[in-house]
Amino acid sequence: MYQLICFIKAVSAGVCMMNTTWRDQQHPSFISFISSFLAANSFRLNFVPISPDFIFNCGGLSVAFIFVTKWDCGNVGTIFSRAKKLKAQFAHLYVTLNLPTRDQNDSFLCSYFKYEMQLGRPTFVPVQDIEMGFEKIVKIAHSCGVSKQQEVKSKLKAERNQSVQELENFIRVVTSIPGIDNHDANAVFMLSLSSLFSLLSSFRVVILFI
Structure with missing residues (x-):
């Protein structure tokens, strides 16, 4: 039995949309793990025909993921071409790769430069097993959502401080x-x-x- 680690304690952390085609290509036990993990971390799971493998909506921010669970050293071109296509559609895109062996990791590194990927666009996240990969996906999505909420709060605070400053300036002028x-x-x-x-x-x- 997999040990579920709850990263998020909120009542509703967000929504996770899973690509139906990607789901059908995975082992049922892994889909069961994903469902249980999301439920434990307060995410709702929906199965929809989307372009990425996953889209998380956290705090009003959409974060897309490509999740490569089986790295085929002889067929890497489709992965990078897909990443290039989706990065133009999603501002926040991550590619999680399951690379359990050194040969697979070396293959990824060589292919990354061969296909002239731009550093950080999108961000690639290598992992050593698929469960760890999905846990990282949830962590990334949650962190992006928290950052977005903090950004909104900071903006509101700045606007509030500006209003207070304007009021103080008004009073200073009138009291003169x-x-x-x-x-x-x-x-x-x-x-x-x-x-x-x-x-x-x-x-x-x-x-x-x-």
């Missing part, structure tokens, strides 16, 4: 007027907001009538 204190400045600011909302409401009424 003789006889106006902070209380008066805040009252003027709130009055300005009220007038703005009233104006916007008027525009809305006009638009509705039009």
Whole structure:
């Protein structure tokens, strides 16, 4: 029995879409492992006819994966041509390769330069067994989703800080007027907001009538 390691403790970590053709090419026990692993890590699994082997949606970010479970040293061209094609379609694409032997690893390294792959576009992730490979896929997808959420939070925080700075500048300008204190400045600011909302409401009424 495989030992499942839960990386994600959220109620819903995201959605995993698996290519139906890729699924049919794998051993049923491996598909069972994937299903159990995803469930343990709070991912929903859907089987759909997609171009990559997997697409994860985490935190509003889509991350695509090619998962090569059997490296054929005599037929590597299709793998790299597929990677080049999909990297133009997906901003976040990773290629996970199961390379359990040294010969397979050497074959990959030679082929990587032979087909003139651009470093990091896409990122290739060699592993030594397929279970480890899928665990890495989930880790990568989750990490990308977390990074995206942190980026959104940072942007909102920056916008909030900018709004606070603008308010402070407004109050500083108003209080520079003789006889106006902070209380008066805040009252003027709130009055300005009220007038703005009233104006916007008027525009809305006009638009509705039009």
